[in-house]
Amino acid sequence: MEGADASASHKYAKELQVGVRVVQMACSLCQKLQKGSVGPSPDHVISKDDDSPVTVADWSVQAMISWMLSESFGRENVSIVAEEDAQTLSDDSATSLLASVVATVNETLAMAPRFGLKGPTKPLGGSEILDAINCCNSTGGPVGRHWVLDPVDGTLGFVRGDQYAVALALIENGQVVVGVLGCPNYSSKRKLVNNSSVRSDLWQEGCVMYTSKGSGQAWMQPLIQGHGSLEWPNSASVIRVSSIDNPVMATFCEPVEKTNSNHSYSAGIAHRVGLRKQPLRVYSMVKYAAIARGDAEIYMKFAKAGYKEKIWDHAAGVVIVEEAGGVVTDAGGRPLDFSKGVYLEGLDRGIVACSGVNLHEKIIGAVYASWDSSHL
């Protein structure tokens, strides 16, 4: 392995393999729901207390991955920090919603052998599934191993038939050591383009990217489709960031929603640095995937002051971009700190991921030069 620390990848070999297999299963689950072939329509969206959307897919993926991780590593050894809880689902008025989640999870777990994993001997009941969701209530921290899961990142993209991601990472003693990012609508063969609304011919595509820290490499597999099964090692290919370091040629990505990132501020930075292309607006951590694969060179996110970024929205993407050769820091140029619990505490202004140090230095310099005049 070029420039790699083989012992680092070996150390996490089981975690990486199980992680990739469960994310492949989760992507399959989400594709079926998004296609509407099982369960309620993806339009069946529930608003959480913070007004963000949650769907059957979010709960089902969280329950399924939680169950599989406990099965693979032992319940007592597994600490999971994840986005969802089961409060809404446990309500007496939510029986049909829970029934949809139970059916979806059991249908997915029944396919576990195709993905090289062992499913339950009999279908799980509602209380086991609620339990699997609720036990993902770890708050992480600086000591020990914690899995970090965003079951459906970019839920808005998911319900709109656009890009979304399943993101799973392992944090050990405050460092992200394994990252797995499933991107069900990001073809392993095609470049990402703006307005990437899903077309029927893209249904059979999508990819999973993964890495372990210190390996010096990141990989991409196509999603397992139809009755295919996941062999290991399989048709994975090494991915690498773009070599473009001239701002004129560079593409930058940012969130689709103006409420999640200040578009006019990033446009100002783009102008200062000399970026010429229109921003590539993409939902979810697929933006990190685009940097890691070399489809774009820069990802900027500047949330409103007071918004606290959560570790599950970044952990997997950050380690994949870094191992693929890129740089990720806060807008002050400091590494993101995954050791402080659920939030990226101390984050300075925003997040900047780049394919290389030259572009990164330029963006951070432009943030320093322009901050006083901004109105975040």
Ligand SMILES: Nc1ncnc2c1ncn2[C@@H]1O[C@H](COP(=O)(O)O)[C@@H](OP(=O)(O)O)[C@H]1O
């Ligand atoms: N006001 C806000 N500012 C910044 N990010 C926000 C936000 N509200 C939600 N988010 C995060 O932005 C993620 C979506 O990312 P993006 O905007 O890049 O597509 C959401 O993930 P979920 O969809 O998993 O809740 C959520 O975690």
Ligand SMILES: [Mg+2]
């Ligand atoms: Mg998210």
